[in-house]
Amino acid sequence: MKDYGVFDVIGPVMIGPSSSHTAGAARIGKIARDILGTDFNRVIFYLHGSFAKTYKGHGTDKALVAGVLGMGPSDENLRNSFEIAQAQGIAYEFIEADLGYQHPNTVKIVFKSKDKKDSYIIGSSIGGGNVLITNINGNKVEFTGDYPTLLIKYYDRKGIISRITSVIANNDINIASMKVTREDNIATMVVETDSVIGEKIINEISEAEEIIYIKGINPMLR
Amino acid sequence: MFNKAEELLRLCNEKNKRISEIVIEKEIKVNKTSYEDLMDRMHNVLRIMKDSSKAALDKEIRSVSGLTGGDAKKLEEYNKSNETLTGSLIISAMAKALSTSEVNASMGRIVAAPTAGASGIIPSALLSAQEKLNLTDEQVIMGLFTAAGIGEIIAKNATVSGAEGGCQAECGSAAAMAAGAIVELAGGSPEASFHAASFALVNIMGLVCDPIGGLVEYPCALRNASGVVNGLISADLALAGIKSLVPFDEVVDSMYRVGKMMPEALRETALGGVANSPTGEEIKRRLLN
Ligand code: SF4
Numbered sequence: 001m002k003d004y005g006v007f008d009v010i011g012p013v014m015i016g017p018s019s020s021h022t023a024g025a026a027r028i029g030k031i032a033r034d035i036l037g038t039d040f041n042r043v044i045f046y047l048h049g050s051f052a053k054t055y056k057g058h059g060t061d062k063a064l065v066a067g068v069l070g071m072g073p074s075d076e077n078l079r080n081s082f083e084i085a086q087a088q089g090i091a092y093e094f095i096e097a098d099l100g101y102q103h104p105n106t107v108k109i110v111f112k113s114k115d116k117k118d119s120y121i122i123g124s125s126i127g128g129g130n131v132l133i134t135n136i137n138g139n140k141v142e143f144t145g146d147y148p149t150l151l152i153k154y155y156d157r158k159g160i161i162s163r164i165t166s167v168i169a170n171n172d173i174n175i176a177s178m179k180v181t182r183e184d185n186i187a188t189m190v191v192e193t194d195s196v197i198g199e200k201i202i203n204e205i206s207e208a209e210e211i212i213y214i215k216g217i218n219p220m221l222r
Numbered sequence: 223m224f225n226k227a228e229e230l231l232r233l234c235n236e237k238n239k240r241i242s243e244i245v246i247e248k249e250i251k252v253n254k255t256s257y258e259d260l261m262d263r264m265h266n267v268l269r270i271m272k273d274s275s276k277a278a279l280d281k282e283i284r285s286v287s288g289l290t291g292g293d294a295k296k297l298e299e300y301n302k303s304n305e306t307l308t309g310s311l312i313i314s315a316m317a318k319a320l321s322t323s324e325v326n327a328s329m330g331r332i333v334a335a336p337t338a339g340a341s342g343i344i345p346s347a348l349l350s351a352q353e354k355l356n357l358t359d360e361q362v363i364m365g366l367f368t369a370a371g372i373g374e375i376i377a378k379n380a381t382v383s384g385a386e387g388g389c390q391a392e393c394g395s396a397a398a399m400a401a402g403a404i405v406e407l408a409g410g411s412p413e414a415s416f417h418a419a420s421f422a423l424v425n426i427m428g429l430v431c432d433p434i435g436g437l438v439e440y441p442c443a444l445r446n447a448s449g450v451v452n453g454l455i456s457a458d459l460a461l462a463g464i465k466s467l468v469p470f471d472e473v474v475d476s477m478y479r480v481g482k483m484m485p486e487a488l489r490e491t492a493l494g495g496v497a498n499s500p501t502g503e504e505i506k507r508r509l510l511n
Pocket of ligand 1 (some may be wrong): 340387389390392393430431432433438439441442491
């Protein structure tokens with residue numbers, strides 16, 4: 001039986017009208033920004049399932065835009081996100097889409113910029129403001145963003161996993177969960193930890209020549 | 223630690239403490255927070271609840287979809303006319319509940335209690351009790367901890383989600399939490415709090431979740447208004463000394479089983495109830511295009 005804190009029951013403080021359609025949407029948008037970066041001038045949201053059907057009435061569209069602008073789920077400016085995006089020169093577009101076999105509240109967020117290749121994430125709002133990120137630029141992943149999370153892509157060679165985990169351990173950080181998937185000889189690792197991930201760990205892991213990509217994201221306050 | 227009302231009541235009796243005190247003790251122990259920190263956070267919660275309960279009383283707030291809004295203000299004005307049937311406390315409580323629901327539907331800030339859909343009930347119930355019983359904010363905050371303890375028991379043993387258990391699980395749970403909290407604030411025993419919580423759940427057992435167009439607006443706001451009244455009268459029943467024949471834990475279990483028996487059409491899918499009345503369907507068509 002999951003244990004509840006008082007603020008799980010009397011809370012969270014959030015922007016209405018619906019934790020899965022607003023708070024969850026804002027969180028997915030924010031995670032997209034944390035992962036894909038701030039270097040974009042256009043965003044396309046592909047909305048799937050119930051997101052596609054009710055995004056206007058629920059304000060899911062505004063929440064998604066707010067998230068990619070960096071706002072958290074309890075930011076009262078959520079409802080003004082379209083105007084704020086416009087002021088920042090960021091264009092956005094919503095497209096109803098069938099993303100295949102996915103949770104009904106799923107969105108694919110594509111970041112576009114002038115001189116970079118498109119990048120994207122796919123995430124689902126799974127209830128109560130909780131989210132699950134399932135894909136980053138074609139790499140299947142699975143994490144919630146509730147924990148500090150390390151995303152690492154690397155050439156899979158013997159010893160690399162233990163090298164990564166020992167850097168984490170040497171920095172006195174406990175691993176809460178770890179998942180590795182592999183396609184050809186390129187592996188994707190998602191590590192969730194119990195404490196905040198700093199620059200130092202990322203730099204130390206990057207020293208391994210197998211590393212193609214590494215990103216640390218820390219959870220936002222709820 | 224407690225998972226059931228029976229255990230929480232035993233702790234209250236052993237330590238001769240109120241429900242709120244046991245909930246606070248547990249929170250400090252389990253989540254390793256300090257008393258001061260806990261109180262600060264709950265003060266913040268109360269502040270947001272007060273704001274949302276009042277925001278739509280003197281100005282019309284419309285929903286994002288444009289479907290609903292302005293009703294809290296209507297009730298507030300009606301209350302001033304002094305010609306109401308049920309009296310000022312009830313009308314004002316309904317107006318406050320509607321206010322939070324309207325703030326929620328307009329993408330304003332609310333506290334999910336236990337969910338966003340039912341977020342109008344607990345604030346309105348506690349603020350109504352505060353006005354009637356002349357309580358300080360510190361006392362009202364104790365009521366929020368009592369409500370949290372009751373809500374925790376429901377969430378652990380059943381569900382507080384409309385998609386899982388229908389509106390009885392959302393607005394019913396909120397009313398039960400509110401009822402138990404008010405009883406404690408009015409000086410009732412921990413047992414009486416759980417009698418009140420049982421009444422609130424029994425009163426609306428079987429209530430379906432049928433939001434028009436899938437939006438948290440109609441009948442949601444109405445059920446926040448009736449939900450706070452359910453909470454208030456359930457508290458009065460218990461304060462009068464009336465006892466629930468069926469213990470709270472069994473009532474919660476019954477509510478859960480009823481939820482499981484509900485077809486999916488009646489659990490937030492907008493495929494049953496007023497959501498799929500001809501008018502509900504017509505509104506849905508309009509909203510989706
Ligand atoms: S009808 Fe459904 S969505 Fe509306 S308040 Fe009740 S449970 Fe929530």
